[in-house]
Amino acid sequence: MACNLLIRGMLNTLKPQSRITRRALFKALGIGGAAALLPERARAAALPDTGGEQATLLDLTRCVGCEACADACREANAARFPEPRKPFPQMLPSGTKPEDFSDRRADTSRLTPYNWLFIQRAQAQGREVFIPRRCMHCQNPPCAALCPWGAASKYPGGTVAIDADICLGGAKCRDACPWAIPQRQSGVGLYLDLAPRLGGNGVMFKCDRCKDRVAAGGTPACVEACPNGVQVIGPRPEIEALAREKARTTGGHLYGLDENGGTNTIYLSPVPFELLDAGIEKGPGKPHLASVADSMAPSNRLAWAVLLAPLAGAASVFLRGARAVVRRKEGGDERV
């Protein structure tokens, strides 16, 4: 009965326009364990997938650091920027501090809840390189996997977004993100209505690849605004092929293809990324450019153990039974 209600509730939450169908959800719930037994390709076919990921390629050889992209981002998303209620709730226990950028809205030197894209600069190999920075839109985003409240999600299409109406501002996504991308603004969001002093601390903000604009048939504002065509967006296989081809023909370097298990943001640079990483200013809101191991890989391996465990447990009964029969038989043979 309870299970019935649960599944019915789940089905009701599925939007009709969603790429993930009811059938796919049934498949996911019912086939999870069995899918674990399948080889990678068949497994991918059995589970609801991200539905053809979109990726962006940023060609840093073209970027002149004019910041038109960052301006466009701020303009396109201004209506979604936080308007905090002040004074902030006195947090319990004391020691939990609010984070407030509302008096620093004009700060374009780093990522903030009011600046989801900024330009990093590095001097390397005798040239100045400009690097537009924002969320990488990881293919297996730890920010979404570790968000305990379902506020951070990966969308079919490869976008990773945080729902400002749901987020409690615990900043787990920022802890889990290898680049510490999401930025917190206190004094806004659901926590104010739930337990303002005891739980939560605001809302986390970051680039959502202009998902509403894109859903309406548009292009991300930063991609559209760039006068030099630094960014291109398209299906990941095509973008990946383009990135590899450009890197091969220009002797360039790529970042993002394998970082954190693969991201949907690929940078092409004329100089090695170790040099760029050494050259940029790093710190809160200023992400690094070092290579990043796949932070979800160990849990993904454990995931198959979880999904197979009930089958293994059941099989252990039969194994035990079979062993007992063999032992009895052997004992019988000895007696003969």
Place this chain on the structure above:
Amino acid sequence: MNGFSLYRIVMAVLAVSGMAQMPVFKRYHIADVPGLAWTADSFLTFRLHYAAAAALLFWLGHRLVRRGAASLGAARVALLGMLFATGAARVIENLPRVAFPPMAGRFLDWTHLGAAMAIGIWALTSVVRKNVKTPSPDRDIV
């Protein structure tokens, strides 16, 4: 160690690592207690939760085949079933190249949390009941 002790230990690990998924140990300075810093390690507690879930599900699979669902009681089977269904679906969603609609993911998280809290409350009431009357060997396994 008998099966019930194993079940209790695994449930305790699941409860602690599950609670650690909400950043409460850091917020309430429990992670500052010497020896408990690991409770604020997001990835460690996440993996621990998976590992303990695998152990619980192994136990459940074994138990259900060996002694049948009736040996666990209908209510316990329903609660553990709900935990399993929502947890397993979330584990699948966390895999690379898998995405559910955000509302479905949210529903899974909230139902999982609700089922875990219901099991916690049940465990407490069963301890109280245990003190009132002598339990049968199976009554106190939650």
